[in-house]
Amino acid sequence: GQNIDQPTEMTATEGAIVQINCTYQTSGFNGLFWYQQHAGEAPTFLSYNVLDGLEEKGRFSSFLSRSKGYSYLLLKELQMKDSASYLCAAKDSNYQLIWGAGTKLIIKP
Amino acid sequence: SAVISQKPSRDICQRGTSLTIQCQVDSQVTMMFWYRQQPGQSLTLIATANQGSEATYESGFVIDKFPISRPNLTFSTLTVSNMSPEDSSIYLCSVEYGEGTEAFFGQGTRLTVV
Numbered sequence: 001g002q003n004i005d006q007p008t009e010m011t012a013t014e015g016a017i018v019q020i021n022c023t024y025q026t027s028g029f030n031g032l033f034w035y036q037q038h039a040g041e042a043p044t045f046l047s048y049n050v051l052d053g054l055e056e057k058g059r060f061s062s063f064l065s066r067s068k069g070y071s072y073l074l075l076k077e078l079q080m081k082d083s084a085s086y087l088c089a090a091k092d093s094n095y096q097l098i099w100g101a102g103t104k105l106i107i108k109p
Numbered sequence: 110s111a112v113i114s115q116k117p118s119r120d121i122c123q124r125g126t127s128l129t130i131q132c133q134v135d136s137q138v139t140m141m142f143w144y145r146q147q148p149g150q151s152l153t154l155i156a157t158a159n160q161g162s163e164a165t166y167e168s169g170f171v172i173d174k175f176p177i178s179r180p181n182l183t184f185s186t187l188t189v190s191n192m193s194p195e196d197s198s199i200y201l202c203s204v205e206y207g208e209g210t211e212a213f214f215g216q217g218t219r220l221t222v223v
Contacts, residue, residue, distance in 0.1 A: 042214035095208035
């Protein structure tokens with residue numbers, strides 16, 4: 001079967017760095033996506049990796065290792081507004097998105 | 110990016126009734142999807158809305174319960190029929206402009222069935 005695993009919840013301190021890990025098992029692979037979802041709102045796109053390596057976008061970076069079926073989202077200089085759920089999703093051979101359950105990130109002052 | 114207008118944003122409905130959710134996109138898009146998300150859980154794909162033909166439903170979802178219309182490339186509706194409290198959830202409309210591209214979401218419809 002197809003599966004995405006990510007931690008349920010993480011806590012970090014304002015100004016610090018946090019890494020949210022994601023492992024995936026899909027039938028074929030056509031990219032790894034990270035989304036941010038604030039409570040009561042729709043998911044918004046953060047990053048996309050299809051090749052191995054690190055993609056940096058401001059305070060957010062995402063890494064992919066296809067051989068390990070592994071990705072992480074790195075958030076630097078954490079701000080209170082970064083408190084949200086972070087969803088990992090992979091596209092399978094049919095280009096269908098397979099979603100993780102999300103990681104709830106709690107930022108403390 | 111896409112601007113997606115989804116309505117209603119929330120509703121409280123009596124069991125046994127039906128609710129139709131609308132999704133309007135500001136540009137033509139081939140791929141349009143309907144998801145369900147229960148509190149604290151992952152997004153579950155209900156169906157792919159196909160323009161000019163019947164929607165493609167995922168396992169566990171049937172047309173009689175979740176009829177979908179897609180009259181053109183910018184609009185779709187999802188109806189939740191004969192509702193029960195188990196249908197209480199957030200329903201999300203989503204579009205993609207290509208197979209290797211990201212998904213964009215409407216604001217979601219928070220449905221409570223009493």
